[in-house]
Amino acid sequence: MxxxxxxxxxxxxxxxxxxxxxxxxxxxxxxxxxxxxxxxxxxxxxxxxxxxxxxxxxxxxxxxxxxxxxxxxxxxxxxxxxxxxxxxxxxxxxxxxxxxxRLTMLPVECVARAYLTGGGLGEYRATGAVSGITLPEGLEDGSRLPEPIFTPSTKAPQGEHDEPIPFAEVEAEIGPVLAERVRELTVAILARGNEIATERGIILADTKVEFGLRGFMGETGPLGLREHGEDCEIVLGDEVLTPDSSRFWPAEGWQPGRAQPSYDKQYVRDWLTSPASGWDKASDEPPPPLPDDVVEQTRARYVEAYERLTGRAFGG
The missing domain is CATH 3.30.200.20 (Phosphorylase Kinase; domain 1)
Structure with a gap:
């Protein structure tokens, strides 16, 4: 093992x-x-x-x-x-x-969606909305949204689930000025990503980004962020538009109403929840080791995403 x-x-x-x-x-x-x-x-x-x-x-x-x-x-x-x-x-x-x-990272997961799938789809089916944003009726798995939306979530400790939150909660956490700026930036990053990816035959369904503040001198609680963060420069941190933080779909295979083929780790998720793995997601048991073919196929998807997007050969 x-x-x-x-x-x-x-x-x-x-x-x-x-x-x-x-x-x-x-x-x-x-x-x-x-x-x-x-x-x-x-x-x-x-x-x-x-x-x-x-x-x-x-x-x-x-x-x-x-x-x-x-x-x-x-x-x-x-x-x-x-x-x-x-x-x-x-x-x-x-x-x-x-x-x-080294930045002061904002305590919010900034997520933008251009297509409906994953956790957003489950929330939509239950409530007709995602993170408090009401969406049109009749959307399916893989449906393109009328326009990209900002669907933030909590930044949970490791081992716990991030939970979707409405925009008002982001405003309460980091102040209305910073909240509006990160909303605009997150949606702009997704839109720019799709402009570039679409030219290369890839759909960017959704993405998660993290922002930090440059030169922040206050306490990191809501009051400190409101009082001292609004004048700071927002900086993009962590990773951006990768198969770990985003969903990439081959444009030629896009068909709403079903799960889409993907370049991200959805391939691993699908195997884990298949009968082949023998694993119960609802249990407290850790997932089983991945078989060699799943490892090879997952690596191939990551590398293909890199090469199609950048136009460069991956050298390892």
Whole structure:
């Protein structure tokens, strides 16, 4: 059985945290102290699904996510600044790590949808709305929305579910000025992503992005964000428009009314919930290891998404 990839020890860096997919380090200064202005962000080959870190990694996944994010940061540079400072990183993590500016991250998951599927579809079927936004009747799995919508969610601790929230709750959490700015930016990123992806035969159904504040000096609670955050520059952090944070569909296969073929980790989700896996999503049991063919097909989808979007051959 494979085991989840662990964070490597990197001379000159202090390991701070490991999330589902990424490992965070602080560069050490000349006195051996952790710097407070920079982070090393390392994308592992771990893959998560249904709030579980799977025991089987996907080879080259971390490099695909990192290289694709770097490409997208360039395409979005006129919309919003990003957090990357340098790609000069330790050899052990070359190609899958970036040095980034340390920001005050906003405590909201910023999600935009251009098509209806996934959790948004379930919410729509139950209520006729997504994150408090009423949608037209008769929409199906894969339906294109009249216009992209902002459907934020909570930023839950690891192992817990993000929950959709209405825009009013975002305003209460970070203040109306910041809330409006991140709504506009999230929808603009999705729209720009679709402009570019559509030319390459790919539909960008939805995406999740994270923003931070540059130069924030206050407390990170709602009052502090209202009082001190509204004048700060918003910066795009984490990753952007990757198969882990977004749903990519081949345009030629799009057909509303069913689940769409995809370039993202939906392939893994589908196997986990199929009879072949023998796993009950509602149980407390961890998911089983992925079989070799699922690993190979998932890697192939990530690489194909990178190559179709960027026009570059993936070198690993």
């Amino acid at each position: 494979s085991s989840p990839e662990t964070a490597p020890e990197l001379p000159g860096y202090e390991h701070l945290y490991s999330g589902k997919v990424r490992d965070l380090y602080a560069p050490l200064d000349e006195r051996g102290r952790a710097r407070t202005d920079r982070l090393l962000l390392v994308a592992s080959d771990r893959i998560s699904a249904y709030d579980h870190i799977l025991s089987t990694p996907i080879p080259d996944k971390g490099a695909v996510l990192t290289q694709l994010s770097l490409w997208w940061f360039e395409q979005l540079a006129d919309l919003v600044p990003h957090h990357v400072v340098s790609t000069d990183v330790p050899a052990e993590v070359a190609g899958r790590a970036v040095e980034v500016e």
